[in-house]
Amino acid sequence: MSLLEIKNLTKNFKGLVALDNVSIHVEEGEIVSIIGPNGAGKTTLFNLLTGVYPVTQGEIVFRGQRIENKSPQKIVQTGIARTFQNIRLFKEMRVIENVLVGDSNNINYSFIDLVFKTKRYRNAERESTQKAMDILESIGLAQYASYYAQNLPYGLQRRLEIARAIATGTSFLILDEPAAGMNPQETEDLMNFIKDLKGKGYTILLIEHDMNVVMNISDRIYVLDYGKLIATGLPHEIATHPKVIEAYLGQEGDEE
Amino acid sequence: MKKSNTIYVKLKEFYWKNEKHFISALIAILVSLYFLNLNQYFYRVLTMICLYSILALSLNIVLGYTGRLSLGHAAFYSIGAYVSAIMQVRYNIDFFIALILGVIIAGFFGFLLGLTTMRLSGSYLAITTIGFLEVIRMVLLSWESVTNGAFGIQNIPRPKFFGYELTTANGGIYLLALVALIASVYFSAALNDSKLGRNLRAIKNDDFATTMMGVNTNRYKVIAFTISGAMAGLAGTIFASMNRYIDPNTFNFDTSMLIVCICILGGMGSIKGQLLGALLLVSFPEILRSFALYRFVVYGLILLVMMRFRPQGLLGSLSTRPYKFPRGVKVKEEGIGGEPL
Secondary structure: OOOEEEEEEEEEEOOEEEEEEEEEEEOOOOEEEEEOOOOOOHHHHHHHHOOOOOOOEEEEEEOOEEOOOOOHHHHHHHOEEEOOOOOOOOOOOEHHHHHHHHOHHHOOOOHHHHHHOOHHHHHHHHHHHHHHHHHHHHOOOHHHOOOEHHHOOHHHHHHHHHHHHHHOOOOEEEEEOOOOOOOHHHHHHHHHHHHHHHHOOOEEEEEOOOHHHHHHHOOEEEEEEOOEEEEEEOHHHHHOOHHHHHHHHOOOOOOO | OHHHHHHHHHHHHHHHHOHHHHHHHHHHHHHHHHHOOOOHHHHHHHHHHHHHHHHHHHHHHHHHHOOOOOOOHHHHHHHHHHHHHHHHHHHOOOHHHHHHHHHHHHHHHHHHHHHHHOOOOHHHHHHHHHHHHHHHHHHHHHOHHHHOHHHOEOOOOOOEEOOEEOOOOOOHHHHHHHHHHHHHHHHHHHHHOOHHHHHHHHHHHOHHHHHHOOOOHHHHHHHHHHHHHHHHHHHHHHHHHHHOOEOHHHOOHHHHHHHHHHHHHHOOOOHHHHHHHHHHHHHHHHHHHHHHHHHHHHHHHHHHHHHHHOOOOOOOOOOOOOOOOOOOOOOOOOOOOOOOO
């Protein structure tokens, strides 16, 4: 059984069909990319996956559980965490605090524990902070733990977003255009970083515009255009797929 | 320029290292004021500074941490005062039990307001909280059988602590307010460093992203209002016992605005800022009593200048202090954080 299985997913916004009968599956340990021109419905798909919008039709099955139309909290608890197209860090909080918020569902103590700073409180805070530090260390942000998120360089902010998502306890990450706005060096670092994540056992679903990134790190690629799935396959198949070329570059003799 | 800068940095580091001593010294000074037998007027001003500090700390949880503006905090203040006063005058309940009831009931109203406004934000939220304040005021005015209407409640008994009567004149009320303030400061600081405080601040930074991290933001918004209401209620119960007379007009929109001004002037999110703000804005009218006419002009001017040149408030800027890791966390790299800016 696949880790994530999206079956015949459809989403209408009033009259507009943003996603039309899309089926996608992701296996454990894969990096799967979704590409497509602007407005193809990629981000809509992510928003449906993470419970931002209700779905119009279709099923989303994650680890054998139906998750469509569940609240974002429930979906995070089943093990899906995401990053955002425009970086959405908690800017005026410390790097480590950003990660701790990601971990907050795994911290358990009562209000009374907090007020009296009981042993339970101290243990829970210590364990969580240690876990957050370990995550930061594993992705090379440990020396910035005390910084405010807004003061990190752009590339590292992207990484921090991923760290925050990892802290929710998930092994399935969905990344919304992680390379957007990066310079070539940052992009290169990011690619290696994502490959490392795969090596550590994370499964990754990715929206990306940067073809260099997509072609280099994806195991499989889905192509969306006007809400429809127009092609799917291995990177080299997609690169030469006539429909994909048409969607991106236009049809021959299209100009009138 | 650079040199003075390093001295400033060194002073700050010195303070961070010895913060506990500084705080103990400050508390010692404040407590010693009680033994100095100052005059009644002075104690009254000091008590008001303490009470407004508590109110500002209470608003700070909603406005400073969670980023949600409430213009109705005087309502919680009045609920605390009325509950405590009614319990004591009508039912002869001991002050300290009345205090706890006042805090609980004010907290409950905070819960209700939080529940009804959890989906609102910005100016919609602010307007709703003003409405809440007016509703509470109207109920206090009209529910004569309980609140005695516009006449207010008189002859609120003086609190007794093991037989010792606490009054404004002997400084007992001041001491009581000080203890409440210290508890509020401790609580605000504990909250800030905990999961609860972090999630509240995350909501202020980015509500949507917080939701997507699996945090039930609506629940946290309600919790923030509940705690905040309870704290403001605490200030109210002490106020009732100090003033010994309350009526619905003691707690109006101006009171709410003063709390908001303290919070903004002191610096949203900063605990020290709330104390400084309350000290300045409560003592200011007293100092300028001889220019009573121009008081509000100066007042407005200060806020105007603040907004132009230091919108984050006096002490509201992000702390450059290295993050305080809980004891026992292994941090491998040297000099973690350094200068966070």
